[in-house]
Amino acid sequence: MDKRAEESPEGVSRRHFLKGAGAAAAVVTVAKIPSVVDAGHEVSDDPVILGPGSIPITLKVNGVSREIEAPPSTTLLDMLREYHRLTGTKRVCDRGSCGACTVLLDGRIVDSCSMLAIDAVGREITTVEGIGTPQNLTDLQQAFVEKDALQCGFCTPGMVVSCTALLNQNPTPDRDQIRQGIAGNICRCGTYQNIIEAVEHASRKGGK
Amino acid sequence: MRQFKVALPNSIEQASALQKSVDVPFIAGGTDLLARIKEYIDTPDLVVDLKRIEGLGEITSTGQGIRIGALVTMDDVATNRLVAEGFPALVETIGNAATPQIRNMATIGGNICQKPRCWYLRHEGYSCAKNGGSGCWAREGENEFHAIFGNQVCAVTHPSNMAPVLVAYGASIEIQSSESKSSDGTLEKRQVEAEQFFLTPEQDPTREVALKPGEIVTAVLLPAKNRTDQWSYAEAREKQSFDWAQASVTVLYQRGGRSGDHRVILGAVSPAPLRRADLEEIIGSRALDADCIQALQEKIGEGAHPLSQNGYKVPMLRGLMAKAIRNLNGEKKEG
Numbered sequence: 418m419d420k421r422a423e424e425s426p427e428g429v430s431r432r433h434f435l436k437g438a439g440a441a442a443a444v445v446t447v448a449k450i451p452s453v454v455d456a457g458h459e460v461s462d463d464p465v466i467l468g469p470g471s472i473p474i475t476l477k478v479n480g481v482s483r484e485i486e487a488p489p490s491t492t493l494l495d496m497l498r499e500y501h502r503l504t505g506t507k508r509v510c511d512r513g514s515c516g517a518c519t520v521l522l523d524g525r526i527v528d529s530c531s532m533l534a535i536d537a538v539g540r541e542i543t544t545v546e547g548i549g550t551p552q553n554l555t556d557l558q559q560a561f562v563e564k565d566a567l568q569c570g571f572c573t574p575g576m577v578v579s580c581t582a583l584l585n586q587n588p589t590p591d592r593d594q595i596r597q598g599i600a601g602n603i604c605r606c607g608t609y610q611n612i613i614e615a616v617e618h619a620s621r622k623g624g625k
Numbered sequence: 626m627r628q629f630k631v632a633l634p635n636s637i638e639q640a641s642a643l644q645k646s647v648d649v650p651f652i653a654g655g656t657d658l659l660a661r662i663k664e665y666i667d668t669p670d671l672v673v674d675l676k677r678i679e680g681l682g683e684i685t686s687t688g689q690g691i692r693i694g695a696l697v698t699m700d701d702v703a704t705n706r707l708v709a710e711g712f713p714a715l716v717e718t719i720g721n722a723a724t725p726q727i728r729n730m731a732t733i734g735g736n737i738c739q740k741p742r743c744w745y746l747r748h749e750g751y752s753c754a755k756n757g758g759s760g761c762w763a764r765e766g767e768n769e770f771h772a773i774f775g776n777q778v779c780a781v782t783h784p785s786n787m788a789p790v791l792v793a794y795g796a797s798i799e800i801q802s803s804e805s806k807s808s809d810g811t812l813e814k815r816q817v818e819a820e821q822f823f824l825t826p827e828q829d830p831t832r833e834v835a836l837k838p839g840e841i842v843t844a845v846l847l848p849a850k851n852r853t854d855q856w857s858y859a860e861a862r863e864k865q866s867f868d869w870a871q872a873s874v875t876v877l878y879q880r881g882g883r884s885g886d887h888r889v890i891l892g893a894v895s896p897a898p899l900r901r902a903d904l905e906e907i908i909g910s911r912a913l914d915a916d917c918i919q920a921l922q923e924k925i926g927e928g929a930h931p932l933s934q935n936g937y938k939v940p941m942l943r944g945l946m947a948k949a950i951r952n953l954n955g956e957k958k959e960g
């Protein structure tokens with residue numbers, strides 16, 4: 418949420434440096450292969466077989482379409498974190514068992530670790546980076562701050578995505594509905610009660 | 626994760642032809658298969674993605690009932706009006722399963738074809754009857770969540786929440802393969818009753834479902850003739866979310882309004898959903914009162930062979946059985 422902590426005085430964060438170094442290496446090693454992912458929709462006699470090496474994959478993330486080369490076996494989570502360098506979406510269990518990697522796919526919550534990135538082609542992906550900014554928090558994010566709805570913060574991006582989806586579907590959820598809405602997100606620090614209060618608070622403000 | 630090739634067939638025929646052996650898995654939602662690949666339990670070089678095949682993603686009314694395409698997600702099944710009106714026990718069981726995220730991803734085809742959760746099977750180092758070796762680690766080892774019925778050869782429980790309910794409704798599984806074509810060149814549709822679709826280890830310890838290589842589940846068919854307003858589904862699980870059931874009881878009373886047609890199916894206590902004709906006979910032969918519940922409770926553990934750590938499942942079933950009958954009588958429906 419707050420970028421300052423990881424940014425050096427020069428404005429180059431450790432994370433950005435690592436990201437930059439990784440990208441440079443990728444450009445050298447990845448060969449250019451024609452985009453075939455969308456061709457799967459055309460009827461032909463021979464099925465398209467991709468990989469195992471990198472292929473161009475176009476994903477629309479937070480409203481912006483980008484083509485990036487990655488192996489077709491890449492999960493959506495790894496695609497977002499390692500290739501799109503959107504590290505807000507967290508990797509914890511990598512098995513569909515915690516919800517830290519939750520993103521919206523056409524408005525519905527999914528565990529990005531448990532699906533292939535190529536199965537998200539042509540769909541709207543929203544990560545936590547697409548929900549408010551540090552300067553312009555959504556009502557829900559502001560409520561997380563005010564209600565102290567996090568301790569270590571590692572579950573927070575997934576929680577924010579799930580709660581955003583909940584409020585989109587149901588702007589005035591009761592406590593049970595909120596519990597249902599976050600039933601796929603684990604918080605090891607046990608901040609559930611404060612998260613529920615934050616959602617109620619955001620709901621009362623009529624925001625998202 | 627290990628890298629693999631991904632095929633994007635756009636027809637059932639193409640997809641089927643690509644699966645020459647079980648080493649070439651299909652991927653639908655991916656929630657089970659990708660976890661298996663990450664654990665090195667499956668090490669495919671090629672995965673066949675079913676997601677681009679048209680016509681597998683709809684729920685339609687067929688006249689005889691409803692047809693749920695194999696790629697329809699669990700959540701889309703649970704929120705469908707046709708399903709809710711005709712087959713409410715299916716909605717109930719899905720609501721208890723997994724997490725909201727998984728239910729948005731997992732498909733009905735993948736749900737009934739998912740691999741069991743035995744921790745020995747899910748650990749790359751173990752060889753046993755199920756993965757082509759011999760013997761069963763769980764029988765003498767850690768077996769808290771394993772089967773109490775039919776567990777001699779392999780003690781897995783069937784992990785699917787939908788499976789016992791589909792058996793109760795007399796659903797059919799529609800299967801197609803590039804190997805079986807009719808004279809005009811279109812693929813034939815094989816239908817297998819859910820009760821026969823789920824295999825016991827005695828039938829084949831290495832397979833949980835009656836699919837041969839190249840065979841794809843294309844739909845689940847629910848027959849309107851087995852609808853009933855008198856239904857209940859009761860289950861127990863250790864955690865309310867993120868978990869699999871420890872035991873479940875599905876009861877359909879007077880299916881299609883027929884006075885002698887009932888189903889009692891036990892889930893998560895045996896390698897395949899367990900139909901209990903003896904319990905069906907009890908509910909068919911008397912008033913559904915406290916005496917009936919007692920008779921059912923006395924009978925339900927018959928045939929069980931609990932292992933060292935899972936004996937609790939017998940009293941658990943007794944409790945669920947009582948709850949299921951009470952709910953049938955029109956009391957508050959509880960999970």
Ligand SMILES: Cc1cc2nc3c(=O)[nH]c(=O)nc-3n(C[C@H](O)[C@H](O)[C@H](O)COP(=O)(O)OP(=O)(O)OC[C@H]3O[C@@H](n4cnc5c(N)ncnc54)[C@H](O)[C@@H]3O)c2cc1C
Pocket residue numbers: 512513514650651652653654655656657658659675695721722723724727730731732733734735736737738739740784785786787836840841842843867868869870
């Ligand atoms: C934390 C967690 C909790 C869970 N709890 C529950 C629970 O309580 N109850 C429950 O029922 N499930 C539960 N699950 C399991 C989940 O429901 C399954 O993983 C899911 O239903 C599988 O569907 P999928 O489309 O993702 O399958 P995939 O992972 O894509 O495929 C699963 C298997 O089925 C095969 N397959 C898929 N589609 C077809 C087809 N059309 N024809 C032939 N073969 C096919 C694949 O080859 C693969 O072997 C849980 C999962 C997680 C991660």
Ligand code: SF4
Pocket residue numbers: 743744745746753754755756760761762763764771778779780781
């Ligand atoms: S229960 Fe089945 S899968 Fe598990 S160890 Fe025994 S034989 Fe293997």
Ligand code: FES
Pocket residue numbers: 507508509510511512513514515516517518519528529530531
């Ligand atoms: S990292 Fe995806 S659910 Fe845990």
Ligand code: FES
Pocket residue numbers: 566567568569570571572573603604605606607608
């Ligand atoms: S705040 Fe630490 S995991 Fe939720």
